[in-house]
Amino acid sequence: MDKNNQTTEERILAASKKVFHTRGFDGARMQEIANEAGVNKSLVHYYFRNKESLFKSVFEDAFGQLLTKMNEVFFSDLPIIAKIETFLHFYLDFLAMNSYLPWFILNGLHERPGQLKELMDRMQMSPQRLINRIHDQVKEELNIEIDPLHFFINMLSLSIFPFLARPLILSVLGYSPEMLGQFYEERKTKVPEFILNALKGYENYPSK
Amino acid sequence: MDKNNQTTEERILAASKKVFHTRGFDGARMQEIANEAGVNKSLVHYYFRNKESLFKSVFEDAFGQLLTKMNEVFFSDLPIIAKIETFLHFYLDFLAMNSYLPWFILNGLHERPGQLKELMDRMQMSPQRLINRIHDQVKEELNIEIDPLHFFINMLSLSIFPFLARPLILSVLGYSPEMLGQFYEERKTKVPEFILNALKGYENYPSK
DNA sequence: GTCTATATTTCGATAGAC
DNA sequence: GTCTATCGAAATATAGAC
Incomplete structure (x- = not known):
């Protein structure tokens, strides 16, 4: 100490x-x-011992945080709409407080692919099961047929990309860090709104 | 030669x-x-002369391609819906053929911010004008009030993120490169569908 | 456990012959 | 214009004293 x-x-x-x-x-x-x-x-x-193992510790810690929560939400007993809302709420909030994490993780995967194999096993993550669960639940509760992988990636895209694009927003749009913080804050309501709107669009077709 | x-x-x-x-x-x-x-x-x-100037050539070439086309589309005379469709069609197609570019550009901006100032000036890009144009045109033609920056970032997110997440999809979901190619192909129809659906959702509220 | 000093490797860049 | 040889500056990693 x-x-x-x-x-x-x-x-x-x-x-x-x-x-x-x-x-x-x-x-x-x-x-x-x-x-x-x-x-x-x-x-x-x-x-x-060396840079490599130090990086591994840091990487697994960061990625583990995100995976754990994702699992928790999507394998819970909530209705699908509540799951989506909960997930987005958590994610947008968490990312706003750790806005460097998305870049760190994606960059880590890019620079050092194969970083994950063991971690996934150790955490007993099965993304395919998660995707299937979404598909089944959407079909049951909303009576519509969506492609769950595309939908899941859409959620991630809308949540994560704006943080990856921070340098772009700062330099290309000339935003100040304060304006950027405000922008991220706004997304906490805008993103769920956008996604649920899109879902309603699908819902209409089969039911009419 | x-x-x-x-x-x-x-x-x-x-x-x-x-x-x-x-x-x-x-x-x-x-x-x-x-x-x-x-x-x-x-x-x-x-x-x-050195690594720096070589990188600059490569970076400006890549970024220039994307900016030029974006400008062309959004300052054209097309109706807003057609603009969105044209933009998405071009972008998803272009990215599918250059799937490494998103990471390269964002990484370049992250590693070397300030890479852009001059380029933007030289190209006479005004992203703020582009954003304003979208806002006005949506209001005029669709009679709805959206936040154009969020909407624009949403389009970019849904188009670009899946390419940034390639290592994630490959290693976490265990996709093969062929399946990944198929996935990108599908997005050419799924993404426009998703975005236009979301817009319809907004349209309903003010008109009822 | 913590430090100073140093070994080792990697990499961008240059000098100079042809 | 193109090559070989080499320099010099990081940056990771280790040896060894305290």
Whole structure:
């Protein structure tokens, strides 16, 4: 225990998150992590053998958070509409507070594919089951036939992309960070509205 | 002129695109570019002074393609619905043929913000004008009041995100590259359907 | 556990012969 | 224009004292 009531290991891990999240694997520097943690470079190697394994810790922590909650929501007993609303509410809220995570995760998967195999197994995630569950429940409760994968990807797209596009919005649209925060705040209501509207569109056709 | 009817400079540029597009700036290696072009490392420096300026050429070429077409469509004389359909059709088609571009561009903006200032000026792009144009035209023709920025970002999200998430779909969902291609193909009809459905949803409220 | 010093590797860039 | 050889600057990783 020392500064800030954290062990040295904890401070290094926290520093790693900060650096990896914003810079990715290739862009991150062990020196910057050490500085951020207020320790020497060697200590980082002492606790986490090398950059690779340190990154793995950080990556799995981030990705695990998102997967866990997703599973919770979609395998719960809620009606499908409530699931969608709950999921979006949670996701948009969580992402607004961790707006660097989407880029970090996608970039991690891009730079280092195969990062996941083990993690998925360890967490007993079965995305195919999740997708099937959505399909069945939509059919049962709303009496419409949608392609669940496209629908699921649509939800993710509308939630996640605006965070990936932050540099685009800032530089191309010339937004200030404050305006951007406001924009993300607005999406918490706009996105569910958009998605549920689209669903109603499908609903009309078969029932009339 | 030499191999493949291309000048050496052209071959180096083509090789650079291939490497930068898939690896980004940080991940790209001058050596790999040289190999890919079938020349020596020094020649790359001979034609393009350094890595930075080489990247700039590649980045501006990629981003320019997307911006130009976007401008063309949204400042045309088409009705708004046709614009949306034309835009989506073009974008989904173009991205399916250049599925690495979204990651390359967003990653480029992330790694090197400020990459754009000059380019936007040179191209006389005014995204704010484009957004305003959408707002006015939707109001005029469809008689509904939408937030044009959110709507525009929604279109981009649904078009672009699935390409950013390719590693996710491949590894998490266990898709094969063929299935992924099929998935992108399907989106050419699914995405316009989804977006126009959502618009109809808004249309109902004010008119009833 | 923590530090200083240093080894090792990788990579962008240049010098100079042809 | 194109090549070989090499420099010099990071950046990861380790050795070894305390």
